[in-house]
Amino acid sequence: MMTHTGFVLASYGVSIVVLVALVSWILIDQRAQRRALQELETRGVRRRSEARTDGAS
């Protein structure tokens, strides 16, 4: 009788840990970039392409 449940659980466990880490990293990065963009926009910084279409400065 083969009991290899430990190996099966370990592979699923490691996969969950790595994938959760990957997803959280992407979500944390997303939040950081969104915040930085918002902060720049409230400071009134515009990208060149936006400034041109607005005709401002």
Next chain:
Amino acid sequence: MSEAVSKARRWVDLANPTRFINFAGIVLPWLVGITLLVLAAGLWMSFQAPDDYQQGSTVKIMFIHVPFAWLSMMCYTVMSISAIGTLVWRHPLADVSAKAAAPIGAAFTALALITGSLWGKPMWGTWWVWDARLTSVFVLFLMYLGIIALTRAMDDPAKSSKATAILTLVGFINIPIIKFSVDWWNTLHQPASVIRMGGPTIHPSLLWPLLVMAVGFTLLFFTLHMMAMRNEIWRRRVVAMRRIAARSAERRGTQ
């Protein structure tokens, strides 16, 4: 304008970073939902699947190991297509796509190696052998790490994009080597049993859960890739805007 031309125009429009972000905003919630549904169905089917008559419960590792291994190669193929986009059309989104895909590919490759090792110990009696399949996948993992390092080595993406694209394309030679290593050399790793001439050799009770899991993880890859691409576009915008802000502050300082 004919239907085909307008359709082509729509794809060209998508290649504009702003349009891509709008498109991602609409598509991502759906993609996340479908990914979770398919993965949940795949997991449920995997746990319902019977044990293998020879491998016992370790066959459950197959349902994640095989999709991870497929994705490690598919991700590299996506990066190679992006590399062609960078070199031929010099499209900025192509470099964004390659840079965003690399860490995701590295994660899937690492998981393929780890789950393979955890499967190898009970079935082969060893965690690792330097046979052609395992070694070539390990080389793929190192390639991912090299590409990640190169994409982040220089501040200006315009400088690193070409070098990264060339390195990626040179490394693509490894993909057919991985795929056919089990046929070309005598490996401890088993030969292909799903995508092969003459049809799959796996019993349907194990094949179906595997296919659903593979579709689920592929959807997961595209969801994460799209999210990471959007992050990268935003990151480049932040850098560009900070530069503009610094320049205008400098101008104000000198006046």
